[in-house]
Amino acid sequence: METNSCPPLPTVMDLLLDAICVxxxxxxxxYVSAAYERIFGFRPEEMIGRRMIELVHPDDxxxxxxxxNEIMSGQFKPxxxxxxxxxxxxxxxIMWSARWSEVDQVRIAVAHDITELKRAEAMQAALLAISEAAHTAEDLLALFxxxxxxxxxxxxxxxxxxxxYDERRDELSFPYFVDEYDQAPAPRPLNSGTLTSEVVGKGQPILMTPGTRADILLGPDVQYIGHExxxxxxxxxxxxxxxxGAIVVQSYSGDVRYTVxxxxxxxxxxxxxxxxxxRKQNATWLQYIAGHDVLTDLPNRELFHDRLETALAAARRDQQRLSVLxxxxxxxxxxxxxxxxxxxxLLLRETARRIRRCLRESDTVGRLGGDEFAVLLLGIHRPDDAAAVAEKIRDALSRPFELSGHxxxxxxxxxIAVYPEHGEDRKHLMRYADTAMYAAKKQGRNQSGIADSRHDTELDA
Incomplete structure (x- = not known):
């Protein structure tokens, strides 16, 4: 009578895909079974006598x-x-199933590799988190x-x-840059020959390691900029x-290595x-153009008025002057x-640029429409200060414009209107400045003038 033969128990354990550890x-x-090498990379003979905790991730x-300790007290950990x-x-x-053998005074455990499952879960969670961030981040910096x-x-x-990468400007910029050695590089053209420009220009990833560095940086077309x-x-x-654009990670030490x-x-x-x-760029752009003139990139009438209202509130609180041109x-x-x-x-764009150059960072210039602009000057000490800025602008705009060969x-x-002399609210200040502008035009153009506060009755009529 034939009997079924069974391989020896050590052979059976070595055939298992999960690792058995004692x-x-x-x-x-x-003791560790043969599968230990497949999961952990160490041969069984390398592990005998070694402390288990040495291989555990420091955070765990x-x-x-x-x-x-709980297992050794008799608890079963499945x-x-x-x-x-x-x-x-x-x-x-690793997912462990482990128990304690009181008779043998050993812990017996089975290790199942769940790395791929965890990776898939992490990627799915990352996709959801990125999608949520696109809707909840206040701005691009918060999103980055x-x-x-x-x-x-x-x-x-x-x-x-x-x-x-801004294709319209042919400009590769670095709006978010965290590095232990370098600062964010200055914007540069796409054909600058850097690793990042290669990734963006060709639309292909680059993994540079010590083994691939020579091939990637071969020739003058690609160069490495910054701390290597x-x-x-x-x-x-x-x-x-x-x-x-592109996203990039890099490592300066052997503690972190990147793989395929x-x-x-x-x-x-x-x-x-x-x-x-x-999505966030589009939302930011829509928000931007809602308050800006697309042609000159200046605040439009609504945004200028909003800034004037805010400035007036601060001027009342701090008892300071401001002026509108x-x-x-x-x-x-x-x-x-x-x-x-x-x-x-082109003339309007250059006009906006010249006016900007006459102002401080704290001042605002806006395009009200057509060929009309307005300037908000903060913290002036006396009306003559505003008049001096107006003369500076008038002089800048009276110089010839060279535009496309013309x-x-x-x-x-x-x-010019000044708070509080010419009014304490936006409407009065804008009306005074507008009236003063027409008075200057009647004097023969290419003039500037301060509003006459004696016209209160005329303006309020």
């Missing part, structure tokens, strides 16, 4: 020791999870900070930056509208990151009709 009362391995050691550091430095997530935090939960991201990192990993930010697995993970979340950034361009219509709207638009000459009429 640890003594001092926490040292006395305290609760692992607590769980070991689903305990922690992280270990493999021989190659990678982190593995949250993205940095989210990516840092997937892989080491101590040195992390976001690069964005050991590993450099950049992936493109791609949307249906094209590549809008890290590249795949970062690339996986990059599309969601790109969509989040583009109302500027109208003389002979703009003739220049626009003679040379066309394209030249007229030389144009215009001038400006400027009216």
């Amino acid at each position: 640890v003594d009362t001092e926490g040292r391995y006395v 050691r305290e609760r692992t020791l607590q769980a070991a 689903n305990f999870q922690n992280r270990y550091i493999r021989k190659d430095g990678k982190v593995v997530h 900070q949250r993205i940095h935090q989210i990516i840092g939960e997937l892989l080491p991201a101590r040195n992390f930056f976001v690069a964005l 990192s050991l590993d450099w990993l950049g992936v493109p930010l791609t949307t249906p509208n094209g590549c809008i 697995e890290d590249q795949a993970l970062l690339q996986f979340v990059s599309n969601q990151v790109a969509s989040a950034i583009e 109302y500027i109208d361009l003389d002979r703009f219509k003739q220049a626009n009709d003679s040379h066309g709207h394209e030249i007229g638009d 030389q144009l000459e215009i001038s400006s009429s400027i009216g």
Whole structure:
């Protein structure tokens, strides 16, 4: 009569995909099965006599020791999870089933590798978190900070930056840059030949390690700028509208190394990151243009009035003066009709630039519409201070304009109103400045003048 033969028990245990471990009362391995090498990277003979806790991730050691004490007190642990550091430095997530043998005075445990499951869960959580951040972040900086935090939960991201490409300006900028050695680089053209510009220009990731450095930096086309990192990993930010930038992580020491697995993970979340950034950029742009003149990039009438209201409240509280200048361009219509709207638009842009250069950072210039501009001057000491600024602007606008091969000459009429002399609210100040501007125009144009407070009755009629 035949009987079924069974392989020896050690052979059976070595055939299992999960690792079987036996640890003594001092926490040292006395036995590990063959699967231990597949999961942890160490051969069984390397582990005998070694303390179990040495391989546990530092952040998980305290609760692992607590769980070991509970097991040794007789508790059965069927689903305990922690992280270990493999021989190659990678982190593995383990689910343990363990119990204590009182007779043998050892802990017997089965280790199941759940790293891929944890990675999938982490990526799904990251995608949801990025999507949520796109809707809740107050601005782009807050979004970048949250993205940095989210990516840092997937892989080491101590040195992390976001690069964005503005195709209209051909400008690659670095609005978010966290690095232990370097400051954010200045904006540069896309063809600047840097690693980041290569990622954005070609729309392909780059993983530079000591083994690939020579090939990547071969020739003059690609150069490395800044403190040299050991590993450099950049992936493109791609949307249906094209590549809008890149996200980059880098490491300066052997403690953190990046792999093709890290590249795949970062690339996986990059599309969601790109969509989040583009969504926030669009929302920021819509908010911006709601208060700005698209042609000159100046505050429009509504935003200028809002800033004036805010400034008036502060001036009342602090008992300070402020001034409003109302500027109208003389002979703009003739220049626009003679040379066309394209030249007229260039003239308005250059006018805005020249006015800006006459002001302090704390002052505001806005375009009210057509060829009319307004200036808000804060903290002036006397009306003559405002008159001096008006003369500076008038002089700047009276100089010839060189625009696309055309030389144009215009001038400006400027009216000045001062708080509190000419009114204590926005409407009165704007009306006084407007009236003073028309008075200057009647005097022969290319003039500036301060409002006459004797016209109270006329203005309020």
